[in-house]
Amino acid sequence: MKAGYAPKTVRLFGDWPSDEIAARCAVLHSEMLEWAAGRMPARNAAEIGTLEWLCRAFETDPDSPIHERRQDTRIFYSRYIRILVDLAGDAHLRDIVGRDVRRWHKTWTETLGQRGAYACIQTLRRVVSYGCELRDRSCLELA
Structure with a gap:
């Protein structure tokens, strides 16, 4: 956070524990790792046009x-x-x-x-x- 990573926090919804929350956490974690490696996170990895x-x-x-x-x-x-x-x-x-x-x-x-x-x-x-x-x-x- 001190280095400037955003978002600082992300509000997650749903019942805990759930596959949905775990999947969202995995996506957020991979975005953070991309940012830490000096790359802009690909926040929209879905196929273009869908x-x-x-x-x-x-x-x-x-x-x-x-x-x-x-x-x-x-x-x-x-x-x-x-x-x-x-x-x-x-x-x-x-x-x-x-x-x-x-x-x-x-x-x-x-x-x-x-x-x-x-x-x-x-x-x-x-x-x-x-x-x-x-x-x-x-x-x-x-x-």
């Missing part, structure tokens, strides 16, 4: 609108981004069509209830809107 890549960019890009939000709102977004990535993170943005989103909504309604499904769709809209800010053609088309 929904996961866009979600990670939304969370990690310093110019992303997520950083203008209150901490509780950022936590809310991150929770639903994780759900988006778990279900369809490997989907390429250029291949996603409205019927895919409807199918995802149906799945989320069954597992998370109506409000949770709505939150997932709203988060997807925010993430895709951010992609439009980046002038990503796939996001512009999906929007």
Whole structure:
């Protein structure tokens, strides 16, 4: 920390112990080691053009609108981004069509209830809107 490594602390969510928290800790640890070796950490290791890549960019890009939000709102977004990535993170943005989103909504309604499904769709809209800010053609088309 004295040498300038950031972030100083990272808040983790979920039940302890869990594979999810262990995986997140492993990623954070490897980023720290990259920084210590003199390299800029690759905070977005997802395949470019996938929904996961866009979600990670939304969370990690310093110019992303997520950083203008209150901490509780950022936590809310991150929770639903994780759900988006778990279900369809490997989907390429250029291949996603409205019927895919409807199918995802149906799945989320069954597992998370109506409000949770709505939150997932709203988060997807925010993430895709951010992609439009980046002038990503796939996001512009999906929007």
